[in-house]
Amino acid sequence: MGETILITGATGYIGFKTMLLALEAGYKVRAVIRKQGQADKLKTHPKIAPYAANLEFAVISDLTQDGAFDEALLGIDAVLHLASPLANETDDYERDIIKPAVAVNISLLHSALTHTSVKRIIITSSMVTLIPFSWLSTPNTTKTYSSTDTNTTTTGPFTSAMEAYWSSKALARLAVRDFVTTKTPGFEVIQLLPSVVIGADDRATSLEDLKTNTPLWSLKLSPLLGIKQDTPMVGVPVDVADVARAHVDAINPRVPGNKEYVLSAETPNGVVWNDMIGIVEERWPERVGKSELPLGGSLPSTVWKIDVGETEEAFGWGFRAFEDTVAGVVGQYLELFDGEV
Numbered sequence: 001m002g003e004t005i006l007i008t009g010a011t012g013y014i015g016f017k018t019m020l021l022a023l024e025a026g027y028k029v030r031a032v033i034r035k036q037g038q039a040d041k042l043k044t045h046p047k048i049a050p051y052a053a054n055l056e057f058a059v060i061s062d063l064t065q066d067g068a069f070d071e072a073l074l075g076i077d078a079v080l081h082l083a084s085p086l087a088n089e090t091d092d093y094e095r096d097i098i099k100p101a102v103a104v105n106i107s108l109l110h111s112a113l114t115h116t117s118v119k120r121i122i123i124t125s126s127m128v129t130l131i132p133f134s135w136l137s138t139p140n141t142t143k144t145y146s147s148t149d150t151n152t153t154t155t156g157p158f159t160s161a162m163e164a165y166w167s168s169k170a171l172a173r174l175a176v177r178d179f180v181t182t183k184t185p186g187f188e189v190i191q192l193l194p195s196v197v198i199g200a201d202d203r204a205t206s207l208e209d210l211k212t213n214t215p216l217w218s219l220k221l222s223p224l225l226g227i228k229q230d231t232p233m234v235g236v237p238v239d240v241a242d243v244a245r246a247h248v249d250a251i252n253p254r255v256p257g258n259k260e261y262v263l264s265a266e267t268p269n270g271v272v273w274n275d276m277i278g279i280v281e282e283r284w285p286e287r288v289g290k291s292e293l294p295l296g297g298s299l300p301s302t303v304w305k306i307d308v309g310e311t312e313e314a315f316g317w318g319f320r321a322f323e324d325t326v327a328g329v330v331g332q333y334l335e336l337f338d339g340e341v
Contacts, residue, residue: 004030005077006080007022008063011038013197014215016201022080022247029071030056030058031057032072035059038057042057047202047203058074063083065107067110068111072111075117076115076117081122084124088163093164097161098164101168106179110264112187113186116186120187120190122191124192125191128165128231129169129260130151131149139272144307145305146306146307147193151167154171154232190259192261194243194263195234196238197272199239199325201329208341209336210332224293228296229299229300235270235273236265236266236271237270237271243263245317246311248249259310263319265320272301277295279322280295280330284334292333
């Protein structure tokens with residue numbers, strides 16, 4: 001293929017899968033890492049090792065600094081930018097969540113202005129940018145949302161890290177839009193807006209890895225693990241493999257650029273999370289009721305209607321069914337479980 005792409009967030013859940021798919025597709029990858037020690041861990045990972053010859057690294061300790069990406073972008077054809085602050089509790093939401101989310105995007109985009117080799121930048125946004133945080137308390141379950149919707153309720157004070165994260169993603173999305181409009185760069189920008197990402201975590205080589213490092217792993221599988229949740233979660237899953245695939249496919253100019261695409265499965269009505277119990281009972285009847293799959297838990301679902309018609313038309317494929325996603329994540333869990341008993 002010959003093209004070299006830059007990837008940020010490669011040590012993360014979605015970023016790792018994206019890097020793997022890019023390498024499998026024949027791209028040369030330059031992965032941005034914050035510490036040199038992360039390079040050996042990534043290169044020697046059993047899924048990445050076969051492609052190590054096409055993987056190199058750029059160490060950037062602070063992605064928010066002006067010019068942080070100047071050297072890393074040398075000779076790069078496209079960028080897959082997945083790194084962003086997480087919703088971790090802090091004593092200063094503005095400093096640790098809001099400002100970095102915007103600054104990283106702008107730092108990257110400004111650096112790219114001076115690199116004529118860069119043709120396209122794909123940025124991971126989020127479907128939470130479609131609605132205000134207050135929507136969760138009083139959800140509109142009849143309206144169908146799409147990439148034309150934007151959360152403009154972004155000011156504090158914030159009552160939690162998640163509320164600040166909600167605003168940070170919206171502000172970052174708006175900042176990218178403004179950059180493209182005012183700077184009219186020589187490269188195209190695509191923003192991808194995934195919903196609740198679930199699926200097998202290719203980073204995990206042990207059960208502890210899965211439980212500790214996969215975002216909200218036990219929450220998403222609460223119905224299967226005997227955990228009863230009180231707070232509803234929006235019923236809008238998307239398989240991590242589809243999110244990664246969309247990032248890699250978006251490099252191709254056949255996907256229209258300077259656009260935003262929502263990534264979500266089982267649209268428009270979404271899923272009922274507790275339905276995963278029936279999926280597991282059908283696929284693994286011999287395992288249910290045992291310590292690994294006690295069942296009996298619950299995860300209430302909130303309806304959030306989504307339109308992904310534009311996304312499916314642009315990319316030329318549909319999203320993985322919820323049943324297959326559940327089978328993938330549970331299959332990985334059982335394989336790792338069996339390897340440790």
